[in-house]
């Protein structure tokens with residue numbers, strides 16, 4: 745048998761043990777990543793809404809100023825109406841009516857904006873609560889990682905020692921390829937051709953001629969579908985798919 749392959753199969757057996765031992769830790773790490781991403785996303789949305797809130801509050805303030813100003817002019821017009829001569833009265837009345845309508849429209853607008861402000865404030869508040877909750881979850885997850893690491897540390901150190909001893913027997917290009925595939929393929933870098941003539945890893949069909957070549961185990965054969973190393977099933981005994 746191709747010597748590097750022989751060592752790689754031993755490495756795979758060991759790595760599968762390591763992979764199972766570190767499963768909880770990986771799961772916790774994934775949760776941490778997911779929770780952190782969510783915190784980040786909510787925080788960004790909160791900042792955006794904060795800016796919207798600021799704009800809306802400014803708009804409301806401006807509208808209230810405008811209403812004040814309109815009311816002031818309106819008062820003046822009412823005084824004019826009392827003091828003016830008969831000829832102009834009708835004109836002033838019309839102006840007053842127009843301004844009263846404008847004040848009403850502005851006031852309605854202020855009402856709408858006030859509702860927007862309340863809504864935004866509530867939404868920002870909800871986001872703050874959510875972030876607080878997520879941060880608690882994150883702390884719990886961190887604690888669970890510490891626990892898991894502590895529990896598996898001894899066993900893992902042993903396995904890693906063995907792994908280091910195995911690794912030195914494998915030529916770098918093969919080892920690098922193996923390690924890369926192992927990381928992207930859930931801990932399984934070596935697999936076999938199943939009874940249906942498919943790669944057990946990715947279910948891609950393996951041509952007959954290639955299957956014959958794999959059986960010889962004299963070369964480094966790679967599945968075109970998943971990049972895993974293909975070997976005889978018998979050589980893989982003990983490795984779970």
Ligand SMILES: [Zn+2]
Nearest residue numbers: 943946967970
């Ligand atoms: Zn494959």
